[in-house]
Structure formats: structure tokens, C-alpha cells
Amino acid sequence: DQQVKQNSPSLSVQEGRISILNCDYTNSMFDYFLWYKKYPAEGPTFLISISSIKDKNEDGRFTVFLNKSAKHLSLHIVPSQPGDSAVYFCAASGNRRSQGNLIFGKGTKLSVKP
């Protein structure tokens, strides 16, 4: 059973507009969430994270929102740029004794069109 779900396999957005990537989780024990970006033939790169004690974290063009009651988080990219085109993975962590064990979603492929 998937504990972290990214229900949209792909998303296409026009350059300059907002990209919203969504992620749902089922395990209420998760207390730390991360977003990674991945280009083909490269490893994932950390983008932004949020602790369960917060509901928003912002870093430049990237903002992550967390709705614990709905077990939902979203990544907003404003404004979107063609270089943002990549696969975005949502990940969750809840095991303090094994922080190297992240539970990943299957990813959303973002295409930003010029």
C-alpha cells in the first residue's frame, strides 16, 4: 500500500505561471516532508522541506504547504521557468532512528513550456 501518493504523473505549465504539485500521505506518524527534483540520468536534488509543526515553508520561488488534517502537501513554483522541467518527488519521514529511510511518491513530471 502506497503511503505517499502523487496522483498526477505529469503536469504542463506555461512559463511565468504557477506550478502546483500535489502529494497525499496516509501515515499520520510522518513528521517531516521533502521535495526532490530529478533530471534524467541524474540523482534527485533536494529542493525544500517542511516539518509537521509548520504549515508553510518558503525558499525563493518555491513554497511548500502542509495540511496535516487532510494529510496533504503541495509544492508551488512561482514563476515557473523552463529549467524547472523535471520529475518532482515528494518524500516523507517518520522514523527518527532511521532518517535515511524516506518514503517516496512515484513522482510528477513537470513540463514548463516557453
Next chain:
Amino acid sequence: KAGVTQTPRYLIKTRGQQVTLSCSPISGHRSVSWYQQTPGQGLQFLFEYFSETQRNKGNFPGRFSGRQFSNSRSEMNVSTLELGDSALYLCASSFQTGGTNEKLFFGSGTQLSVL
């Protein structure tokens, strides 16, 4: 600071063979985790090592094993390769101070093809 280094970058093997993949973490990082990524799937956790001890293991058969050395470098081994083992194998490291959430830094991966 050098990033996470994985070797080899690409590997082609045949069914039944065994393979060893190597990972050098970022200097000072004590935790190394391994993940498998297959097409259409997210990253699936294989195992985590910390100070030469396996701290956690994912839901993979015993054919998948790993170890960590005293310098934090890690290797993973897959024995009796099957076609379904074809995947991108990613290594990630983190410092792991304990008690705080830390992000993982990933290498570029080893692309394994089993024929």
C-alpha cells in the same frame, strides 16, 4: 566539497550473475542509504547504514545486501541477478546528528541493465 560518488555509472550483466555497486558519501557524512528506482516507480528504500551497522532494511529479497566500511564508504551487492533487477540504483548520504531531521544528498546513480 565533493558530492556523493557512485561507481560504476553504467553496468550490463546477464541473468544469474552477481554485481557490486560502490558509493562514497560526502566527506563527514556517516549515514548511507540505498534506493532502487524503476521506470514508473518512485524510489524504493533498500537499506541504510550508519557507522558500519545496518540500521534499517526495506522490503527486498535476501539477494540484495550491503555493507559500510569504517571510512563510511558503502557497497551493495545483488546476487543471482534477475531481469527485474534492471534499475537505477541510487546512494544517498547524510550527516545524521541525531534528533533532527536531515535531508539526503543523492549520487547520480548506477544504471544496471540485466539481460
